[in-house]
Amino acid sequence: MEPFLLVDSKRLDGFEDLHQAVHGSHVDVMQLGRGRLHGRLSHVGIGDFSLSIGAFNVGMRTQRVASDDKLIIGMLLSAQERVAHWSFDMQLNDVLVIPPLVEHDGVFHGASAYAAVRFDLNEVVPLFGGEARLSDPDTWRSRGHFRADTEIGAIASRRLVRIMSHLRTHRGALTPATANFWKRSIVDCMAANVMSSLPPDDEGWLRSARRLIRRVEEHLEAAGNRPVHVSEICAALGVPRRTLHRAFQEVFGLGPVSFLRHKRLCAVHSILRDSAPGSVTVSAVAMEQGFYELGRFAQYYQAMFGERPSQTLGGATLLMEGDDVARAQLEG
Template sequence: MGRSISINTCSLDSFEGLHQAIKGSHVEVTQLGRGRFRGALSHVGIGDFSLSIGSFSVGVRTQRIATDDKLVIGMLLNASERVTHWSFDMLPADVLVMPPSTEHDGSFQGAAAYAAIRLDLAEVTSLFAGEPRLSDPATWYVKNRYRAHSPSGLAAQRRLQQIVSGLARQRVGMPDEVADFWKRSIIDAMAATIVDALPAENRGPVPSAMRLVRNVEHYLDEAGSRPVHISEICAQFAVSRRSLHRAFDDMLGLGPVTFLRRKRLCAIHSALRESNPATTTIGEVAMQHGFIELGRFSHYYRLLFGEYPSETLYMSKHVARTVDHRRSLATG
């Protein structure tokens, strides 16, 4: 059965609307900046997991009193003036860790936008199994700010907004495994800055490149057509992203993210060839296979196959059978 993904978006005309700035939490808000308050707030829910994205036009002071044992990871998306959380100064793409049952205070001196995810601490062991420090729940009991030092932070900002926009367009139920892919994609974008900030670890010997790549391929074959996120691969084989990248680069001359993308593109190509153009939407097929931005998806697809997705769909076996049937009627 398809998992319910809830998406709620609203416009804000007063600071009171930010009391639910993080889904499932109550935040006390005081408006500091002068002027009429304008803002927007979106909540995405996938099971017990949630993503909140908010923006506002004037400075505010926020204070969150923790009422549960959920872990909150926040990212500053943009800011017109100084932003502080606890004693940390924040810059766009910086990530903040709010441990379970911890009070939090923040100060935004001007217009700003943020994203925050709220998840069960028990999930980090499986979600980050390839990264020893992140998979240890003890890591997340420390208040921390991770500075974004690479382009991956800015890419994560764009990725989050694309995912929310794409999920909002989804009109049909989503299988559990596809919903899990998008949940992992959101967490991956939020945690990218943290992963980049951590020094490389020497974890001892890694499986040989050939064996690791073959094991991954076998795992993907068993997964069938469902999208598999790289964090799932790392968790399954208890290997870090750096080690996985080295293995794939050595064996195939490309990274695991590119390899997974091409596997998904091949699955879409096969699905479109078997689909009826009258009842199939390319956007829905792309979403079910882990692509959220249709323009970029179409670009990747054409680079790999030399044709657009619509060309594959309208040259599908269904169309061919219809043409053959009409020809047989005409000649019969």
């Protein structure tokens, strides 16, 4: 059964609009600051999985009753004044864990923006697989607060906003074929902040790098042409990301994220090279391979192949014309 896909965005025109601050979960809201509330609330829904990003201009009190059986992981994207959830004073890009069936109480003292991911606890293993602590459902059964690393938190926050902006603008990029990739991309932003707050993994367990790489390549081969997120590989192979990173650095001299990007660039190149102009567009092919920042994609592409994507696509016409000339000469 295909997952239910939703991309929705609306302007906020009153605190009542924030009752759906987290997609699929009712939130009781009371306005604290003076003035008419306005802002924006956006949702991405993939089955029972959702990402919500909201921004508003006045102080707010939020409460969630204990009837929601889904896990919610939130991140503070911006705040002009103090923000507190339960007894936790939140700083920029901090991550908050609201377990299933647990009441929540938050106070935003001024204009703020947040992101919240909501999904079933049963999805923890497939989404966080490979990271033993994160893939253990017990890790998420207690409310928690993870202090963001300054650099990692800023990157994760910007990435979440870019993903939402991209899907809001290019709704067609969220398809059943790419749904798993986008879910993992979203969760990965939250996981980055959580992992940076946890103590280092001291297991010291590392498989043979080349043997591990071969398993990765077998997984990529089985996936076909769809984009594959690095967290999917960790889950499928049951290895932590840092183990995967060491293996790729040893074998290729670059990390798995760069490797997968190069592989997706190669897939785009092959599709463009073999397609006639007018039959596909560069943007459509790029988005099918998981590139949601088309300007950056074009930079990556030209740096890797020494030509623009449109030149590769246009080259298909030149090749066909050359074949026609050669055929005419042979027949003549």
